[in-house]
Amino acid sequence: MHALNPQPRKRLLRLTLNGRPREDAVADGVLLVDYLREVAQLTGVKTGCDGGECGACTVLVDGEAVPSCITLAVRCEDRSVETIEGLAAQGRPTQLQRAFHEKLGTQCGFCTPGMIMAAESLLRRNPTPTEAEIRTALSGNLCRCTGYEKIIESVQAAARATS
Amino acid sequence: MTTLLTGLRLANPNSVEEAIAACRDRPGSRFVAGGTDLLVNMRHGLSATEQLIDLSGIDELTMIATNGGGVTIGAGVTVAALARSPGIAAQYRALAEAAAGVAGPGHRNMATVGGNLCQDTRCIYYNQSEWWRNANSFCLKHRGEICHVAPQGKRCHAAYSGDLAPALLVLGAAIEIAGPQGRRTIPLSELYVEDGLAHLALAEGELILAIQLPPAPPPSAYTKVRVRGAIDFPLAGVAVALATADAKVASLQIALTGTNSRPFVVAGTQDFAGRAVDEYLLKEIERLVQKQAQPMRTTIASANYRRVAAAALARRLTARLFAESAV
Numbered sequence: 082m083h084a085l086n087p088q089p090r091k092r093l094l095r096l097t098l099n100g101r102p103r104e105d106a107v108a109d110g111v112l113l114v115d116y117l118r119e120v121a122q123l124t125g126v127k128t129g130c131d132g133g134e135c136g137a138c139t140v141l142v143d144g145e146a147v148p149s150c151i152t153l154a155v156r157c158e159d160r161s162v163e164t165i166e167g168l169a170a171q172g173r174p175t176q177l178q179r180a181f182h183e184k185l186g187t188q189c190g191f192c193t194p195g196m197i198m199a200a201e202s203l204l205r206r207n208p209t210p211t212e213a214e215i216r217t218a219l220s221g222n223l224c225r226c227t228g229y230e231k232i233i234e235s236v237q238a239a240a241r242a243t244s
Numbered sequence: 245m246t247t248l249l250t251g252l253r254l255a256n257p258n259s260v261e262e263a264i265a266a267c268r269d270r271p272g273s274r275f276v277a278g279g280t281d282l283l284v285n286m287r288h289g290l291s292a293t294e295q296l297i298d299l300s301g302i303d304e305l306t307m308i309a310t311n312g313g314g315v316t317i318g319a320g321v322t323v324a325a326l327a328r329s330p331g332i333a334a335q336y337r338a339l340a341e342a343a344a345g346v347a348g349p350g351h352r353n354m355a356t357v358g359g360n361l362c363q364d365t366r367c368i369y370y371n372q373s374e375w376w377r378n379a380n381s382f383c384l385k386h387r388g389e390i391c392h393v394a395p396q397g398k399r400c401h402a403a404y405s406g407d408l409a410p411a412l413l414v415l416g417a418a419i420e421i422a423g424p425q426g427r428r429t430i431p432l433s434e435l436y437v438e439d440g441l442a443h444l445a446l447a448e449g450e451l452i453l454a455i456q457l458p459p460a461p462p463p464s465a466y467t468k469v470r471v472r473g474a475i476d477f478p479l480a481g482v483a484v485a486l487a488t489a490d491a492k493v494a495s496l497q498i499a500l501t502g503t504n505s506r507p508f509v510v511a512g513t514q515d516f517a518g519r520a521v522d523e524y525l526l527k528e529i530e531r532l533v534q535k536q537a538q539p540m541r542t543t544i545a546s547a548n549y550r551r552v553a554a555a556a557l558a559r560r561l562t563a564r565l566f567a568e569s570a571v
Contacts, residue, residue, distance in 0.1 A: 089251045110249030132284050134475055136350060145353040151283045152354070155254055156298060199349065220474030221348020
């Protein structure tokens with residue numbers, strides 16, 4: 082355990098969360114994943130390994146996919162954070178989300194939010210990725226059901242549908 | 245992993261001087277850039293500190309600049325940005341290949357060049373939860389008295405596993421360091437010490453500002469073996485730089501990571517100058533690497549496998565670079 086201050090210092094964290102500006106008082110040591118799940122109630126973000134090894138907690142910070150379990154929330158000051166909840170507009174899933182549904186890219190579903198956010202980051206940067214590029218972009222996301230082929234096919238289908 | 249970072253303070257300096265002052269004001273503070281190595285270790289209870297000093301707000305650290313044909317890479321440049329840089333890929337291929345293979349994509353988006361160079365050494369007895377280590381009476385590297393890898397020995401054998409260091413070593417990199425005593429520049433090789441417990445020759449309050457690469461580097465390459473194709477640290481990683489003249493070796497540099505407590509340049513390759521790259525030479529390279537790599541049982545793969553793999557990778561890269569030079 083850490084010999085740390087008994088009274089954690091909080092600061093006002095201002096960020097854009099799923100497109101909307103937001104302010105919260107957050108202690109310096111709070112992880113982004115805990116802030117998102119417990120303060121912002123965005124439980125689509127999953128805590129998997131809790132150590133930056135599985136990708137289940139992947140969110141976008143300024144459009145780049147990062148593991149939120151090894152990111153301090155206060156380091157997202159003035160930045161844009163996007164979670165799986167921010168993708169669907171008016172309850173309509175995006176092409177990518179629909180592709181995961183239709184191509185059976187989701188099995189137990191636990192890795193899915195992280196997979197989709199990592200794929201979302203890729204498709205924004207590169208709307209027509211090769212299979213190798215998709216595999217590289219998703220290489221930091223583990224699927225314990227090992228449904229990788231269907232996940233790759235889902236991203237390919239989404240890329241075809243939008244290009 | 246249950247250790248919460250309750251009560252941790254984060255300082256946000258805007259300049260190198262402010263960062264050094266923040267460290268001086270609170271001794272025991274640690275600098276944090278990407279945090280992909282440090283935060284995981286802190287949450288394992290391996291690095292108790294009351295204050296982290298966030299280097300991400302210092303603009304000086306995030307530039308890649310060309311100067312006189314060489315390149316200066318800010319320590320705060322992310323590994324992903326380094327991997328994407330066309331100038332780096334064209335001239336310093338080993339570095340681009342090493343950067344592209346660091347951990348997983350999410351880590352590369354956060355991790356920085358300076359942080360990768362300074363990452364902690366690793367061992368199966370060290371990179372575990374507090375509960376696990378406690379059940380094993382801890383280890384020499386943290387809170388314990390015995391190195392479980394070599395119980396008779398007096399030193400920690402945790403292995404250095406950064407990917408960028410060997411690539412930078414064969415390319416002849418120097419690093420700029422700032423600290424309470426001012427700024428200094430040293431060859432990268434002098435940053436590292438063969439001791440898993442204290443493998444960095446940085447004084448308290450010192451941080452890396454930039455990496456300087458000389459112009460006109462020889463062709464180079466980097467490769468590694470790891471358990472899975474992503475995320476995992478290397479079991480052994482090898483960088484090679486090979487200059488040729490008249491289909492013979494002009495100069496050959498080989499550097500290793502993942503096998504020892506520091507990344508290092510394999511000694512004795514200057515004797516290969518003037519030789520043809522044939523089966524005899526490749527066998528000698530394998531023998532040289534096998535002799536100098538000193539992996540211990542710090543990973544789930546056996547030490548001997550890592551030694552043999554390092555030698556095989558050095559051989560393959562040398563052969564590949566030689567074949568490419570003939571085209």
